[in-house]
Amino acid sequence: MGGPARPSHRDRLGPAGPLADDPAQRRGLFDAACEQFAPFVGLSGPPAVEAPPQLETDEDYRLALTVHMAALAAVDAVGRAGAPAPAGPVRVAAYLLRREREHWTRLYEHHPDRAPAAARIHTPPEVMAQVVHTATLTGPLPHDPAVAALAAAGVTGVQTHQAAGEILRDHARCYPRRRRCPATRRPAEPGSNRSTPIGSARTSSP
Structure with missing residues (x-):
């Protein structure tokens, strides 16, 4: 069909390198990442999440990867019945690692209501x-x-x-x-x- 090609998810999210040097860019990057992550945790539409309070002032958020991780943790927390999102890059990393291990454990323990047989x-x-x-x-x-x-x-x-x-x-x-x-x-x-x-x-x- 005619018209410009639709940008890919990565184009819309941006690379995960040092892209967020300008603090004014970070909120837009965070919101875009939240919107793209939402379907992966079962949310429809833009999720109602709050940006980290130090998003524009903490130098750790100069890396787009850090912003993406904060967005993923925030969206995942909302998807888990509104659990509070972790605050700060260190706690975000710990939260995501813990959730990752929970994923392996769920598949290993063969909960029929949580993991289909093909994924165990x-x-x-x-x-x-x-x-x-x-x-x-x-x-x-x-x-x-x-x-x-x-x-x-x-x-x-x-x-x-x-x-x-x-x-x-x-x-x-x-x-x-x-x-x-x-x-x-x-x-x-x-x-x-x-x-x-x-x-x-x-x-x-x-």
């Missing part, structure tokens, strides 16, 4: 934490190099190629590409690679 995993949360840490350092890898990376990192349970393949499949279930949030589609620094499957090219064992 057999890798314990403490092992998944090791896998996620390894993926953060390596980025996405084909299957065999991913298995080698897990073994080199000493990840628990990677005694055989088959066992490693099962762990990689579980990691892919925790971070399916089709459901990644817009601000994490192209990580800008190692700490945001969490959403990229380590064995993304082929997660089934040979």
Whole structure:
């Protein structure tokens, strides 16, 4: 159809690098991120969230990634029956890490009312934490190099190629590409690679 191409989520959110040097930009960046994250936590329409009180004055918010993380935490809190959003970048990071681990635990404990059978995993949360840490350092890898990376990192349970393949499949279930949030589609620094499957090219064992 005619007309200009619709901007992608990443174009609308902006890169996750140092984009928010101007404090006046930060509120708009925060609001845009909240709007894009809302569907991922089951909210429809622009969520009613408050921006962090120090958004325009705290130098930690010079990084767009920090603004995106604050937006994600704020929207997630609203999606959880209006729980209070964490205040400050350090508490935001701790909140998101805790929610991430809760996600692995929910899939591992096989709650039928919380996780469909196809999404359930057999890798314990403490092992998944090791896998996620390894993926953060390596980025996405084909299957065999991913298995080698897990073994080199000493990840628990990677005694055989088959066992490693099962762990990689579980990691892919925790971070399916089709459901990644817009601000994490192209990580800008190692700490945001969490959403990229380590064995993304082929997660089934040979």
